[in-house]
Amino acid sequence: MKFSLGPVLYFxxxxxxxxxxxxxxxxxxxxxxxxxxxxxxxxxxxLGDWLEVATQLTAAGKEVVLSSLxxxxxxxxxxxxxxxxxxxxxxxxxxxxxxxxxxxxxxxYVAGPQLNIYNGETLALHHDLGASRWVLPVELPHTTxxxxxxQRPVGLETEVFAFGRLPLAFSARCFTARTHNxxxxxxxxxxxxxxxxxxxxxxxxxxFLAMNGIQTLSAATSNLIGALxxxxxxxxxxxxxxxxxxxxxxxxxxxxxVRDGSLEPxxxxxxxxxxxxxxxCNGYWHGEAGMDWHGASAQGRRL
Amino acid sequence: xxKMELVCPAGSLPALKAAVDNGADTVYMxxxxxxxxxxxxGLNFDERTAERGIRYAHERGRKVLLALNxxxxxxxxxxxxxxVDRAARLGVDALxxxxxxxxxxxxxxxxxxxxxxxxxxxxxxxxxxxFYRNKFNIQRVVLPRVLSLSQVxxxxxNTDVAVETFAFGSLCVMVEGRCYLSxxxxxxxPNTCGACSPAKAVRWEETAGxxxxxxxxxxxxxYAAGENAGYPVICKGRFEVNGELGYAIEAPTSLSVLDxxxxxxxxxxxxxxxxGRQRSPAYVAQVTRVLRQALDAVGASPATYAPRSxxxxxxxxxxxxxxxxxxxxxxxxx
Numbered sequence: 294m295k296f297s298l299g300p301v302l303y304f305x306x307x308x309x310x311x312x313x314x315x316x317x318x319x320x321x322x323x324x325x326x327x328x329x330x331x332x333x334x335x336x337x338x339x340l341g342d343w344l345e346v347a348t349q350l351t352a353a354g355k356e357v358v359l360s361s362l363x364x365x366x367x368x369x370x371x372x373x374x375x376x377x378x379x380x381x382x383x384x385x386x387x388x389x390x391x392x393x394x395x396x397x398x399x400x401x402y403v404a405g406p407q408l409n410i411y412n413g414e415t416l417a418l419h420h421d422l423g424a425s426r427w428v429l430p431v432e433l434p435h436t437t438x439x440x441x442x443x444q445r446p447v448g449l450e451t452e453v454f455a456f457g458r459l460p461l462a463f464s465a466r467c468f469t470a471r472t473h474n475x476x477x478x479x480x481x482x483x484x485x486x487x488x489x490x491x492x493x494x495x496x497x498x499x500x501f502l503a504m505n506g507i508q509t510l511s512a513a514t515s516n517l518i519g520a521l522x523x524x525x526x527x528x529x530x531x532x533x534x535x536x537x538x539x540x541x542x543x544x545x546x547x548x549x550x551v552r553d554g555s556l557e558p559x560x561x562x563x564x565x566x567x568x569x570x571x572x573x574c575n576g577y578w579h580g581e582a583g584m585d586w587h588g589a590s591a592q593g594r595r596l
Numbered sequence: 597x598x599k600m601e602l603v604c605p606a607g608s609l610p611a612l613k614a615a616v617d618n619g620a621d622t623v624y625m626x627x628x629x630x631x632x633x634x635x636x637x638g639l640n641f642d643e644r645t646a647e648r649g650i651r652y653a654h655e656r657g658r659k660v661l662l663a664l665n666x667x668x669x670x671x672x673x674x675x676x677x678x679x680v681d682r683a684a685r686l687g688v689d690a691l692x693x694x695x696x697x698x699x700x701x702x703x704x705x706x707x708x709x710x711x712x713x714x715x716x717x718x719x720x721x722x723x724x725x726x727f728y729r730n731k732f733n734i735q736r737v738v739l740p741r742v743l744s745l746s747q748v749x750x751x752x753x754n755t756d757v758a759v760e761t762f763a764f765g766s767l768c769v770m771v772e773g774r775c776y777l778s779x780x781x782x783x784x785x786p787n788t789c790g791a792c793s794p795a796k797a798v799r800w801e802e803t804a805g806x807x808x809x810x811x812x813x814x815x816x817x818x819y820a821a822g823e824n825a826g827y828p829v830i831c832k833g834r835f836e837v838n839g840e841l842g843y844a845i846e847a848p849t850s851l852s853v854l855d856x857x858x859x860x861x862x863x864x865x866x867x868x869x870x871x872g873r874q875r876s877p878a879y880v881a882q883v884t885r886v887l888r889q890a891l892d893a894v895g896a897s898p899a900t901y902a903p904r905s906x907x908x909x910x911x912x913x914x915x916x917x918x919x920x921x922x923x924x925x926x927x928x929x930x
Contacts, residue, residue: 364771365721366747374723390696391723394730407774409718409787411667414697418731432776432785433669440670461780462770462831465742465924468845472837477930493844494836495815501835502777504844509770511780576783582812583780 294525294552296545297324297452299535300360300386302460303505304484307337313536314346318353320542321549324531325350326386326403328360328377332467332506333370334480340376347383360386363407364463364507384425397422406430406454407463411437413444426450426531431459431515434580435523442528450530455517456544456565457535458490458503458510459574459583468504480506488538489570500571501584513574513584519562520578521551540568599895600861600868603661603760604884607639607873612649614881616658619888623653624661624692626790626873630672631679632663633716634873635790646686659689663873665714666790667695677701684709690735693717694773696728703732712736712760716773716786720747722754729757736760738869740772741851745925749863758866764883765871766916767851767923769831777830782812793829800825826916848917854907856922857890858898879914886910 298317301310317325327343327350329335347357359377362370371391378385378395387393388405396402404410404419404427411430419427429438431454438453445451469491470480484491490503490510500512514537517524524532532552534545547564550556556564566573576585604620606612615623626632628640641649646662653660662683668676676698683691684706691709693699694716702711713719713728715738728734736758739748752759770777772786779785782797797812807819809828816833819825826832831845853860853868860868868891870883886907894901912918923929 363774364742365724366743368750371721371723389721389724390717390719390727391721394723394727397727409667409695409773411669411695411787412673412697413670414673414700415695416697418696418700430776430787432779432788437669437671444670459776459780462775462777464770464845465744465930466769466846467930472840472844476928478927491837496818496834496836496841497815498836499814501814502830504837509777509845577779580783582783583776584814 294521294529295323295531296321296548296552297326297531297533298322298545299454299457299533300326300328300330301536302331302508302510303488303490303538304332304335304482305488305538306485307342310338311346313541314350316542318350318355320545322355322545324356324358326358326360330360330363330388331508332484333362333367333373335482335484335506340373340380344380358384358386358403360405361388361392363388364465365389365391366465393419393422399423401425403452404428406460413441416441416444416449417446420446420449424449426452428452428454428533432577432583435520435527435578436580438529439527451528452531452533453517453524453529454515455520455524455532455534456548457515457537458512459515459577460508460510461502461583462509464507464509467507468509469506472504511574511583513572514569515575515577516562516565516569516573517575517578518548518551518565519558519588520575521548522558525552537569539570544568598861598864598866600857600865600891602884602887602891603867603869605870605873605875605880606649607634607875608877609641609645609649610877611873611875611880613652614877615884616653616656618881618884620658620884622659622661622689622867623649624663624869624873625649626663627679627682629675629679630666630790631668631676633665633714633786633790634663635666636874637795639874643682643686650686650688661690661692661712662688663692663714664698665692665694665716667787668698669788677705680705692738699728699732699734710735712738714738714773715740715762718771718773720751720771722751725751725755725757729755736867738762741768742771742924744927744930745856745859745863748860748865748925752864759864760867760869761853761860761865762851763853763868763870763887764911765850767846767849767921769846781814781830793827798828824917832916849919849921850911850915850917851923852911852915852920853922853925854890854903854911856925857894858901861894861898875914882910882914
């Protein structure tokens with residue numbers, strides 16, 4: 294199984310992004326997804342900057358994929374999407390059907406986690422259109438994945454989101470700006486103050502969600518390291534780790550150690566749970582509520 | 597200038613009749629299972645009632661659309677394809693689909709059947725609409741409630757597919773078809789099960805701190821004595837962010853485009869939709885009647901149109917939180 298690093302979902306200062314990817318070059322990863330997928334207003338990193346990072350990572354032996362915006366609203370966003378699809382060098386992760394429309398039959402694409410691929414007919418459609426890989430929607434369980442693997446066209450790689458706060462929803466509204474009583478059009482980029490999202494708690498003080506501009510994530514961090522043996526058995530080709538601001542190097546190493554057999558899955562699970570902020574979850578994988586933790590080994594879980 | 601079509605919800609045969617009798621041009625319905633996004637106990641149509649509903653509407657010159665707008669998985673795929681076949685057999689005027697695979701099935705199996713792209717298909721740009729047009733010859737798209745009015749205009753200008761927008765009803769704050777908040781808390785989502793906040797996961801409890809409502813253990817809101825309590829959807833709950841308690845995502849409110857009907861007509865929106873298949877026939881009658889009058893007023897004289905205060909009052913009465921908003925259509929809301 295290969296490991297991929299998902300796109301950074303948060304708004305980090307440019308120097309921190311560049312520094313992060315300088316480190317990524319040395320991590321045991323095969324694929325790196327680059328680009329802004331959440332908010333088009335975040336323009337500290339321009340396409341040219343991403344392409345420079347892409348060059349460095351390619352030189353370090355990584356496969357680079359350029360990720361596209363999930364929610365497209367303005368003409369300028371469509372123009373930016375065209376530039377990404379027409380970059381001439383790297384594959385594209387399509388996170389909206391607009392990207393599929395532009396890439397289909399011209400550029401190989403990865404059908405991203407927001408494309409809602411729930412059945413074999415949809416898988417076949419994307420394969421016919423030139424998809425080289427697809428990502429399982431985060432809300433689907435391993436049982437559905439098993440069925441989809443049976444129906445998967447030859448040559449289409451399967452990727453599973455296995456670590457990180459879960460992308461759960463997108464809106465026209467910017468929740469970070471709203472919390473700060475700022476209009477979206479003058480948001481002052483307050484999301485830069487929340488490198489892993491802004492926590493939303495229930496009235497009984499449970500950490501529930503993390504708001505990231507127009508995106509809503511889970512507050513709990515999905516941790517499927519314990520399921521790596523099952524994923525291997527199911528023929529999963531790529532395991533996706535979604536970046537968080539701290540301890541990412543150790544998390545990638547721990548996943549790699551479990552995959553390579555030098556660390557027991559349960560030990561890895563406990564270790565990863567100490568490297569996240571807040572709770573861990575794996576309910577979706579087991580066909581339960583996404584926020585749930587399923588399994589005996591929740592001792593690594595911290596509050 | 598085009599006359600906008602009024603599309604109204606039918607969660608039951610009485611609701612369908614209420615819509616037709618009060619001036620709906622078109623009604624939309626779903627089958628009694630997880631194949632549509634209002635999969636609630638006691639709601640929707642079996643084949644026999646569907647047949648009666650379709651006959652009732654067709655005899656009065658109205659159209660019937662069938663929503664099959666959830667995402668089938670391999671084990672239940674046959675349930676969805678059977679629903680497509682049944683709808684074709686029943687002679688509905690169009691299917692409202694979200695899943696691309698199911699759309700491929702429908703277009704191959706029933707090439708004469710008219711297809712609409714559901715709001716659950718999350719198409720917000722001319723490019724994504726073009727995808728479904730080119731591949732499956734869709735005739736209409738229902739736009740997610742995320743675009744500003746000027747963005748809706750840009751979409752209409754740049755597509756040859758008819759555009760339908762929401763006119764009234766519960767306001768989804770998140771892009772439809774891309775919201776997993778419900779399944780994160782309960783295991784069931786609109787995409788997988790056709791349900792947002794499934795009733796079986798809802799628990800009400802009187803406590804010393806007030807009336808609490810939980811969704812599978814997650815405290816969605818706590819109401820003081822005398823406070824109006826709404827159905828617990830996550831996006832309308834009260835939560836704490838940075839130490840402040842409030843409606844962090846959105847307050848209970850309903851969408852209403854009554855104020856901007858002439859603008860919607862002027863930019864070329866072809867149909868407007870009322871949300872609420874889960875609501876009562878009385879709700880359907882009330883909302884349909886008001887919007888029929890409003891659309892007729894726009895048709896007669898768009899330049900002098902102004903929403904009547906009794907229309908606004910009647911709609912607010914059936915709105916969440918007894919109030920309304922233009923939602924994302926208005927830039928300030930975003």
